[in-house]
Amino acid sequence: MDHRTGTFGYVGMLLFSLFAVLPVARSLEIIDIKGPSVVVNGSTSQIVLDCDYDITDYDKSGLVVKWHFNRQTFPIYQWIPTKEPQDLGILKGRLNLKYEVSEDQFSKHRALAIVNPTTDLTGEYTCSISSFESEAFKRKSLIVYAPAEDLSMTYSKPSEDSVVVTCRAGGIFPAPNIAIFRSSSSSKEFIESAKVESQLHPEYGYYNISIEIEVSDYDLDSETMFECVLTIPGTEYRVQEKILYFPGHLTTPATEEVEDVDEEDIDELLEEIEKSENAQNSDEEGDDGKRSPHTAESVSSGERVLSSLSFLSILAGLHLLFLH
Missing domain, CATH: 2.60.40.10 (Immunoglobulins)
Structure with missing residues (x-):
């Protein structure tokens, strides 16, 4: 066996053993952004967008959680575990800053708790986390829509x-x-x-x-x-x-001309109608004051037409009277 080959082989095995016993540091990882993608305007008092991430002990030092809206550089939310969360930009005054998604001190304020979401909050939300060791981000779209009035x-x-x-x-x-x-x-x-x-x-x-x-x-x-x-x-x-x-001409109902009717004629017509109704009621009542069973009467088409024309004339006359 060549002396150099044996030396390199020995060194390689030594390095492999060294890396095998050393812990492998994992980088920050955002697992998912949980929450609704579509919301009806005015339908709920609060929605939560939860930035679910996985961190190691290495990442806890210097951890910062930020949210951005529509890829703008200025954040709309920031939380450092040693401090209180901050609402910024378009979400200023519109977040429930007391909301806690968990009891863990390094993740409890990672979520956005948006109060009374409205249509102007429709857009793309980016959760970004960073530490002294690494950083990561993930995006989610939210639509707050208003149905047609x-x-x-x-x-x-x-x-x-x-x-x-x-x-x-x-x-x-x-x-x-x-x-x-x-x-x-x-x-x-x-x-x-x-x-x-x-x-x-x-x-x-x-x-x-x-x-x-x-x-x-x-x-x-x-x-x-x-x-x-x-x-x-x-x-x-x-x-x-x-x-x-239906294809064809667009027609409108035809109107009929009605002759002027004097006020005296209208009064006489009203009296005749009242007398006719009283007489009909008397015929329908028996000697004991109770109504007799109604008997159907056949009416010719000519009589129906005359009756309808008379009624239309009365209505037209009343209409002209009120106009005057």
Whole structure:
């Protein structure tokens, strides 16, 4: 055996034995950020984002826990185990600083306890921990969304052979998605050519959004269902509205002209109605003052028409009287 080979082999075994008996120092590790990813605005009084980490005795010296919002350099929360936790930036005055996630003195204040979360706290949260030995970080997204306050769908006729369908929603956050579908007995189609307008109102913290399409009646079936679907990305929120459209002319009820009626004529008509009702009540009551069983009477179509016209004339006359 070569002398040099034997020497190197001996040294290698010695080094291996040395590292085998020395403890291996682990670095800081964030296991997970626990807590909700989606919250409805105004639905809860407090949410907790817990930065669950694993540390060694080496890391306890100089341990600092920080939280950042949307990757900004300035922290929104800081805790050093030997000091009280601090709320900063957008979370100033909005944290429960007394909240303790555990009894361990090196982890009890690691979590964010956000009081009454609102839509402006939607964003990305970063937990970072550091010590004299190492550092680590982990991120989590949170969406605090506001459902639409209203959702409406209407249509109008700009011409005899076309229709404009409009869907509007307001008071929603964050920026939603909106789409229109049309369906008939045979198919359902997503309309890509629809015009979408979205507007943020910073002073109120919500969006208004609308979608509009114009379609020719010739491209539609005799009966078409339009459907508006509103969603918020990153959430399960989904609402919809439907409207049924029949291609053709947009008609309005016809109005009939009514001749002027004098006040004396109105009084006479009212007296006749009152006498007629009294006579009918007398006929329906027996000798003992009890009502007799009601007997159905056949009325010809001509009599029905005359009765209806008389009643309409009375109503029209009363309406004109009150206008004067």
